[in-house]
Amino acid sequence: MNSSKNVWSKAINLGVWLLGIAAIVWLPFMSNRAQSPELRTFDIRANRYAYSPSQLAVRPGDIVQIRLTSEDVVHGLYIDGYGVSVSAEPGKSSIVTFIAGKSGSFRIRCNVPCGNMHPFMLGKLLVGGNVSLWQGMIALLLGVFAATTLSHHPTEPQQSTIQIGGKWS
Amino acid sequence: MMNFKKPRIELTQNSILKNILKSRYPQTAIVTFLLGGFLVAILTGLLGTPVGNRNFGIVFVWIVWWAVLILIAVPFFGRGWCGVCPIPMIGDWLQRGWIIQPVQRGLRSMNLRFPKRFRNMWLQNFAFILVALFSPVILTTPSVTSLVLIGMVIAAVGLSLVFERRAFCRYVCPVGGFIGVYSQASPLELRVKDKGYCAVCIEKPCYNGSEKGAACPWGVFPAGLTKNTYCGLCLECLRSCANDNLSLNLRGFSSDLNHPSARLDEAYKAFIMLGSVLAYAYVFMGTNGWVKNAAYQAFSLEWLLYVVAFLFITLLFLPGLYWLFNLPFSGIRPAGESGNKKAIFSAVRKRLPKKAFSALSAPIIPLGLMGWIAFSLSFLFTNANYVLITLSDPLGFGWDLFGSASLPWKPYLSEWLPLLQVTILAIGLAWSSRIARNIAPQQGVSPRGIFLYGFVITSLMLWVLL
Numbered sequence: 001m002n003s004s005k006n007v008w009s010k011a012i013n014l015g016v017w018l019l020g021i022a023a024i025v026w027l028p029f030m031s032n033r034a035q036s037p038e039l040r041t042f043d044i045r046a047n048r049y050a051y052s053p054s055q056l057a058v059r060p061g062d063i064v065q066i067r068l069t070s071e072d073v074v075h076g077l078y079i080d081g082y083g084v085s086v087s088a089e090p091g092k093s094s095i096v097t098f099i100a101g102k103s104g105s106f107r108i109r110c111n112v113p114c115g116n117m118h119p120f121m122l123g124k125l126l127v128g129g130n131v132s133l134w135q136g137m138i139a140l141l142l143g144v145f146a147a148t149t150l151s152h153h154p155t156e157p158q159q160s161t162i163q164i165g166g167k168w169s
Numbered sequence: 170m171m172n173f174k175k176p177r178i179e180l181t182q183n184s185i186l187k188n189i190l191k192s193r194y195p196q197t198a199i200v201t202f203l204l205g206g207f208l209v210a211i212l213t214g215l216l217g218t219p220v221g222n223r224n225f226g227i228v229f230v231w232i233v234w235w236a237v238l239i240l241i242a243v244p245f246f247g248r249g250w251c252g253v254c255p256i257p258m259i260g261d262w263l264q265r266g267w268i269i270q271p272v273q274r275g276l277r278s279m280n281l282r283f284p285k286r287f288r289n290m291w292l293q294n295f296a297f298i299l300v301a302l303f304s305p306v307i308l309t310t311p312s313v314t315s316l317v318l319i320g321m322v323i324a325a326v327g328l329s330l331v332f333e334r335r336a337f338c339r340y341v342c343p344v345g346g347f348i349g350v351y352s353q354a355s356p357l358e359l360r361v362k363d364k365g366y367c368a369v370c371i372e373k374p375c376y377n378g379s380e381k382g383a384a385c386p387w388g389v390f391p392a393g394l395t396k397n398t399y400c401g402l403c404l405e406c407l408r409s410c411a412n413d414n415l416s417l418n419l420r421g422f423s424s425d426l427n428h429p430s431a432r433l434d435e436a437y438k439a440f441i442m443l444g445s446v447l448a449y450a451y452v453f454m455g456t457n458g459w460v461k462n463a464a465y466q467a468f469s470l471e472w473l474l475y476v477v478a479f480l481f482i483t484l485l486f487l488p489g490l491y492w493l494f495n496l497p498f499s500g501i502r503p504a505g506e507s508g509n510k511k512a513i514f515s516a517v518r519k520r521l522p523k524k525a526f527s528a529l530s531a532p533i534i535p536l537g538l539m540g541w542i543a544f545s546l547s548f549l550f551t552n553a554n555y556v557l558i559t560l561s562d563p564l565g566f567g568w569d570l571f572g573s574a575s576l577p578w579k580p581y582l583s584e585w586l587p588l589l590q591v592t593i594l595a596i597g598l599a600w601s602s603r604i605a606r607n608i609a610p611q612q613g614v615s616p617r618g619i620f621l622y623g624f625v626i627t628s629l630m631l632w633v634l635l
Contacts, residue, residue: 048458048462049458049465050458050459080580080583105587116220117305118221118222119309120454121458122454123456132587136595139591141624143599144598144599147599
């Protein structure tokens with residue numbers, strides 16, 4: 001009786017793990033489904049310490065054209081993962097164009113020192129949705145599942161301790 | 170003999186390591202080196218360029234030191250940093266009257282006991298929140314970083330001249346508080362080998378000091394140690410014990426957390442750290458420019474709103490949510506006992522009292538620690554090459570000492586960062602759930618509420634970081 005329960009329990013554990021891993025692997029393919037690429041243009045205004053709009057969403061394969069306009073000091077725009085970079089003088093615009101070939105979530109960063117909070121002037125480029133986030137959520141569920149299903153050895157209280165002159169520890 | 174549940178490896182069985190640890194020279198050499206670096210950081214902060222990422226002070230304190238502390242020192246060595254921290258050393262040396270070789274010159278301190286009502290972690294909680302509320306300014310403005318460091322040294326020296334032992338480290342230091350709480354998760358511990366010896370030891374040199382070593386600067390009697398929180402790993406007891414009864418052990422991660430203490434100040438420290446990392450991640454790594462400016466413009470109306478939100482999240486929302494998440498799993502039926510609201514509330518409080526709630530906060534510790542690690546990686550990888558730049562031009566005066574001053578800014582491993590952060594946060598959640606599974610039954614609570622809370626908070630962190 002117990003052994004058949006164990007077999008079922010192991011089978012369910014294995015099933016959950018396989019399902020979770022399959023979902024993590026499968027998600028990027030879902031977001032990369034073949035679609036006809038479009039030209040997507042964005043007018044981004046930069047001022048201390050934000051981009052507006054701060055999040056850009058495109059589909060994989062889209063041609064992305066960004067016009068960066070600085071409203072105060074010199075600002076830059078660098079996209080992690082793509083290495084795309086452009087900068088704009090105060091009151092002027094610069095344009096950069098690239099193909100969104102990689103899917104996922106990518107940080108947009110100012111790459112020209114623009115003030116004290118410069119390292120934290122950020123935006124986000126989402127190509128095909130935030131796949132990393134969904135993959136991460138599945139990984140978190142698997143983490144909880146692992147912690148709650150792996151063999152469990154309840155702990156016992158430790159020995160009492162010796163203290164002098166009050167509670168030192 | 171001590172009855173350890175899980176095996177420990179006694180590192181001090183190795184005679185070479187033991188001799189190194191017992192000698193005061195290596196530790197003093199490290200402290201002196203760090204004190205030198207610390208002074209350079211203060212001076213460059215005051216005299217160098219006001220541009221944060223071009224100033225040695227900012228880069229070495231908030232990128233190098235912080236990365237070493239949160240990624241290596243705390244998770245693997247617990248309070249190892251406190252053992253070599255230069256901030257209390259000047260006060261320590263003045264108080265003792267010696268540096269290397271103990272001599273009985275009498276204490277150069279009023280040697281008062283710290284006020285009883287403050288002999289807990291609440292002052293440290295307050296100090297951390299105070300630093301956290303101004304951190305966008307402190308972290309980015311070199312002169313402010315220097316002033317904070319100078320303030321900490323003055324406070325440490327001042328308190329050591331008035332109060333006994335290291336009152337600053339034990340009760341005030343904003344950094345020491347969270348290192349203490351997180352050190353429970355580390356695999357390193359200092360413990361007595363046989364409490365029987367301590368029970369019959371009359372002079373207690375570990376606590377009172379002797380010609381071999383100083384009295385415990387942390388005010389800890391080692392035989393009473395059941396967790397790392399208040400042991401500063403200064404190793405004085407290792408040197409002073411006449412019976413050679415102290416050992417430095419390697420153990421499993423988070424051994425202390427399976428026997429959590431029921432102190433509300435420590436529980437709150439865990440929630441403050443968790444709330445702070447969520448807030449920091451949103452402010453520093455988020456895309457909301459209004460929040461960044463509000464957090465940076467200290468004393469403006471927007472900043473006051475930020476302060477209110479920060480305090481609400483860390484002090485009320487996160488602990489309150491934790492309490493609520495645990496309530497349905499603590500075996501209570503709030504509406505069932507009486508129609509009277511007051512009676513229901515009283516019943517609810519009785520079923521999950523302060524003591525149980527405090528003990529149940531242990532799973533928050535790995536959750537917060539791994540959150541801090543994931544958050545810190547974001548700016549470490551992005552800003553790491555400022556280290557080379559500021560080494561070559563520490564004051565931002567246009568020097569080029571090592572030929573690396575004009576390196577272009579470049580983020581490292583940015584493509585791998587999300588995967589790394591997901592992995593770290595998933596490990597944190599699994600670790601937290603594991604502890605919940607161990608300790609919740611001790612408090613008569615099902616761990617399911619803690620699993621759910623951990624999942625919600627970690628998902629939130631993931632959403633902010635990715």
